Amino acid sequence: MTPVAGGVALNLALGCSVLSIITLIAYNRTLDHRLFLAGQRLGLAISFFVFISTFILGYQLFVSNFDIDYVARYTSYETPNIFKISALWAGQSGSLLFWLFILSIFNTVTIIQNQDRHLNLMPWVIITMSVIQLFFLILTNFITNPFEPTQADFVVQNGNGLNPLLQNITMAIHPPTLYLGYVGFSVPFAFAFSALVNKDIGALWIRSIRRWTLVSWLFLSIGIILGGWWAYQELGWGGYWAWDPVENASFMPWLTATAFLHSIIVQEKKDMLRVWNMVLIILTFSLCIFGTFLTRSGVMSSVHSFTESSLGPVFLSFVFIILASSFGLMFSRMTVLKSPRKIESVSSRESGFLFNNLIFVVMCFGVFWGTLFPVITEWFNGDKISVGPPFFNQINTPIGLALLALTGIGPMLAWKGTSNNKLIQNFALPIAFGLLGAIIFVFLGFTTYTIISFSLCIFVVIAISSEFIKGVKVRKSKFNETIFLSLYKMIEKNRSRYGGYIVHLGIVLMFVGFTGHAFDKEKEFGIQVGQIESVANYNFQLTRMYEEERPNHYAWITDLRVSDAAGNFITSLRPEKRVYFHKNPDINKRQPHSELDIYSTMNKDIYSIFSSVSSDNSIAFIKIMINPLVKWVWIGGYILAFGTLIALWPRKD
Amino acid sequence: MNSKIFSLILGVLSVILFWIGWVSFNPSDEKAMARFVSVENLVNNKISSRIKLGGIVKNGSIEISKSNQLECFFVLKEGSAELAVNYSKTRPDLFKDGAEVIVTGEYRDGVFVADELQTKCASRYEGDLREESNYKLEELET
Structure with a gap:
C-alpha cells in the first residue's frame, strides 16, 4: 500500500506545482492578496508532498521492499542500513527524487524566511521555483518513477545490492553535498529572475541572496573536494582529478559561481556590473541543470556514465527554456539594467574583479569545450574525438595561473583606482619575495610552469599576509589591543572580506598541491x-x-x-x-x-x-x-571551508 | 566603461580564446586526443591514429602472461566484430569476462595495443534480478 502512497504524493505535488504557478500568475494580474497567500501555501504544499514521497522511498529501502524495482536494484538484505539510505541517491530515479527533495527544503526555507520580506519579489520567486519543481516532478512522475513496481513474473528474494566501491562513507556523503550545491543555486536564480520580471534591479536582490550563494558555493566546493579525496583513497589510480565529464559537470558551475560571488561584491558596493551578474547567475543555474544532465543521461562516455536513457532530450529542452527565457527577459530589460556608474581605472579593484570574472568564465568555456569536444567534432567532420587530461591540463594551467596571480593582485587594488605610489607600496614586497623564490626555483632546476606557480604562490601569500598585518597594525595603534585581539576584532568587523582572504589562502595551498603533480x-x-x-x-x-x-x-x-x-x-x-x-x-x-x-x-x-x-x-x-x-590540496580544502564559514557567520544585530 | 578597459578585455579574451583554439589543433601531448571508432571500422580500415574503442570483454578470452602478470591479452567484442587487445598495466578491479570496457591506444599489425583501460564504473549493478533470485543468502555472507 505505501509504495502507492509514494506515487500518489508525487502526483499531488505535480498538481500543486501547476496550481501554484497559475494562482501566482493570476495574483500578478489581479493583485488580490488572497491569491498570493494561496500561491504561497500551494508552494509549501508541493514541498510537503515531495517530503512525504521521499520518506516513503527511504522507508521502503530501509525495510527492503523488493516489490519496488528501485529497491531491488540498489539494495539487498546484506546492505548495511546506512547504505540502504544512501541508495536513495545511488540510482537515476532516486537521485532525481533526491534533487527534488533538497530543492523542496530550500523552497520551504525561502518561502518561510520571506513571509514578510521582499513582497514585490516573492510571487515570481515562488513561480520560478515551482517551475523548477514542476520540471523534476514531470521527470519523476512520467519518465523515471522511483516507485515503479518490479517487472518480474517471480518473487524477488533478494535485491542486487550496492556496489562495494560505493559502500564507503565518503561516497555516501559526496553526492548529497554536491546536490546541495547544485540545487542551492536555484534560489539566487529565482531571485534574479524575479528581479528581472519586476524591473527591480538595484543592489537589493543581490543582498538577499548573498548568503544563499555562499552556502551553495561552499557545498559545491566541499562536494568536489570530497569526490577527489574519495577517488584518491579508493579508486587506485593515484590521482584525485581526471577531467572526467562528470567531474567537469560539477567544476563548470563552480567556476561561474565563483565569478558571481566576486562580482556581486561590486554590485553591492558600487552598483556596477548589473548585466554581468545576471548573466553569471543564469549561466550558473543552467550549468547546474546541465551538470545533472551530464551525470544522469549517459550522453558522454565516462566512468560515471549510466545507461542511455530518455532523459537527455527532456533535460536539454529544460536548459534551453531556462536560457531562452532568462536571456530573452534580460535583453528586454536592458534599459533598466544599465548601471548608472562606470569603471574608471584599470588599476581599480572593480576592474580587478572584472578581469577575475572574465578569466573564470573563459576557463569555464574551455572546460565546456573540452567536455563537449567529441560532440563538436562529430558535428563538424563526423569523427568523434575525445580529449583526455593532458588537453585540459595544457589549456587550464596558464589560465589557472593567471587566476592565482589575481588572487593576490585584486585585494591590493583600491576601489575606483590605485595611485602609482600606492601600487609600488603595495606590490613591492610581494613581488620581491616572488622573484626571490623564482630565482631559487630556477637553481633547483624546476620546469617553467612549476617555477611560475610556486613563485605566484609566494607572491599571493605575502600579499594576503600584508593585508592582515596592515589591518592589525592600524587597530593596534588605534585601540591599544594585543595582536590577537585586534586580529580577532578585525576579522569580526569585516567577516566577508577577511573570510574571503582566508579562502584565497586555502586556494594557494591547493595550487601548491596541484603543482606537486609535476x-x-x-x-x-x-x-x-x-x-x-x-x-x-x-x-x-x-x-x-x-x-x-x-x-x-x-x-x-x-x-x-x-x-x-x-x-x-x-x-x-x-x-x-x-x-x-x-x-x-x-x-x-x-x-x-x-x-x-x-x-x-x-x-x-x-x-x-x-x-x-x-x-x-x-x-x-x-x-x-x-x-x-x-x-x-586537502589542507587547502579545509582552510577554504573555514574561510567561507567566517564569511557566512551571521552578525549579532 | 572606459575604452582602455574595454580594449584590455577584448585583448585578454582573444588571447585566451586563441589559446584554447590553438591547443585544440596542436595538443602538446599526443595522448591528449583519441578518435572514437567502432571495432568493425578499425578492423576494416586499419586506422593508425590514436584510438578509443568501447566493447565487451569476450568470455574466456582473458590471458595473463605467466612470466609477467601485468601483461594481458583479451578479445574485445563490439556487436559481431572482434579484436585482439594487448594491455600491460595494472588492470582495474572490475576488469573481467563480460565487463564493459573502454580502451585507448593504437592498432599495430592486427593487435590493438592499449595504454589505457577503463571499466564502466558500476554505479549500479545491472544484473538480471532473475539470477539474483536463485542466490542463496547464506552463501553470500558468512
Whole structure:
C-alpha cells in the first residue's frame, strides 16, 4: 500500500506545482492578496508532498521492499542500513527524487524566511521555483518513477545490492553535498529572475541572496573536494582529478559561481556590473541543470556514465527554456539594467574583479569545450574525438595561473583606482619575495610552469599576509589591543572580506598541491618475498605475503618495508587485494577490490597498490606512486571551508 | 566603461580564446586526443591514429602472461566484430569476462595495443534480478 502512497504524493505535488504557478500568475494580474497567500501555501504544499514521497522511498529501502524495482536494484538484505539510505541517491530515479527533495527544503526555507520580506519579489520567486519543481516532478512522475513496481513474473528474494566501491562513507556523503550545491543555486536564480520580471534591479536582490550563494558555493566546493579525496583513497589510480565529464559537470558551475560571488561584491558596493551578474547567475543555474544532465543521461562516455536513457532530450529542452527565457527577459530589460556608474581605472579593484570574472568564465568555456569536444567534432567532420587530461591540463594551467596571480593582485587594488605610489607600496614586497623564490626555483632546476606557480604562490601569500598585518597594525595603534585581539576584532568587523582572504589562502595551498603533480613518479613491478625494488630513491622490500579470510571478503596482504636511499626505515605499507562475495559459486559475481595503502606526509605521499598475485602465490604485482604535496590540496580544502564559514557567520544585530 | 578597459578585455579574451583554439589543433601531448571508432571500422580500415574503442570483454578470452602478470591479452567484442587487445598495466578491479570496457591506444599489425583501460564504473549493478533470485543468502555472507 505505501509504495502507492509514494506515487500518489508525487502526483499531488505535480498538481500543486501547476496550481501554484497559475494562482501566482493570476495574483500578478489581479493583485488580490488572497491569491498570493494561496500561491504561497500551494508552494509549501508541493514541498510537503515531495517530503512525504521521499520518506516513503527511504522507508521502503530501509525495510527492503523488493516489490519496488528501485529497491531491488540498489539494495539487498546484506546492505548495511546506512547504505540502504544512501541508495536513495545511488540510482537515476532516486537521485532525481533526491534533487527534488533538497530543492523542496530550500523552497520551504525561502518561502518561510520571506513571509514578510521582499513582497514585490516573492510571487515570481515562488513561480520560478515551482517551475523548477514542476520540471523534476514531470521527470519523476512520467519518465523515471522511483516507485515503479518490479517487472518480474517471480518473487524477488533478494535485491542486487550496492556496489562495494560505493559502500564507503565518503561516497555516501559526496553526492548529497554536491546536490546541495547544485540545487542551492536555484534560489539566487529565482531571485534574479524575479528581479528581472519586476524591473527591480538595484543592489537589493543581490543582498538577499548573498548568503544563499555562499552556502551553495561552499557545498559545491566541499562536494568536489570530497569526490577527489574519495577517488584518491579508493579508486587506485593515484590521482584525485581526471577531467572526467562528470567531474567537469560539477567544476563548470563552480567556476561561474565563483565569478558571481566576486562580482556581486561590486554590485553591492558600487552598483556596477548589473548585466554581468545576471548573466553569471543564469549561466550558473543552467550549468547546474546541465551538470545533472551530464551525470544522469549517459550522453558522454565516462566512468560515471549510466545507461542511455530518455532523459537527455527532456533535460536539454529544460536548459534551453531556462536560457531562452532568462536571456530573452534580460535583453528586454536592458534599459533598466544599465548601471548608472562606470569603471574608471584599470588599476581599480572593480576592474580587478572584472578581469577575475572574465578569466573564470573563459576557463569555464574551455572546460565546456573540452567536455563537449567529441560532440563538436562529430558535428563538424563526423569523427568523434575525445580529449583526455593532458588537453585540459595544457589549456587550464596558464589560465589557472593567471587566476592565482589575481588572487593576490585584486585585494591590493583600491576601489575606483590605485595611485602609482600606492601600487609600488603595495606590490613591492610581494613581488620581491616572488622573484626571490623564482630565482631559487630556477637553481633547483624546476620546469617553467612549476617555477611560475610556486613563485605566484609566494607572491599571493605575502600579499594576503600584508593585508592582515596592515589591518592589525592600524587597530593596534588605534585601540591599544594585543595582536590577537585586534586580529580577532578585525576579522569580526569585516567577516566577508577577511573570510574571503582566508579562502584565497586555502586556494594557494591547493595550487601548491596541484603543482606537486609535476614531480609525480610511478613504477609497476612484480616482486617476490625478500626482494627489493627501488622507486625514486626509495627502496621497497617485500617482507611477507599472506592470505586471510575475513567476514565478507578474502584478502591477500603484502608487507612492504619502505626505506630511503641510505637504508633508513620510513614506514611499512600493507596494500591488500580483496575479493568480495568470495563464496559466491558464480565467479563473475565475485568482486575483486584493491585496498590501497598510503603513507602521507606534508612533503609527499607514498601510494601503494597491490594489483594482482601470480597463480602460485609467489609473485606480488605492485604499483608504487610517489605523489609530492598532495596533502596540501586537502589542507587547502579545509582552510577554504573555514574561510567561507567566517564569511557566512551571521552578525549579532 | 572606459575604452582602455574595454580594449584590455577584448585583448585578454582573444588571447585566451586563441589559446584554447590553438591547443585544440596542436595538443602538446599526443595522448591528449583519441578518435572514437567502432571495432568493425578499425578492423576494416586499419586506422593508425590514436584510438578509443568501447566493447565487451569476450568470455574466456582473458590471458595473463605467466612470466609477467601485468601483461594481458583479451578479445574485445563490439556487436559481431572482434579484436585482439594487448594491455600491460595494472588492470582495474572490475576488469573481467563480460565487463564493459573502454580502451585507448593504437592498432599495430592486427593487435590493438592499449595504454589505457577503463571499466564502466558500476554505479549500479545491472544484473538480471532473475539470477539474483536463485542466490542463496547464506552463501553470500558468512
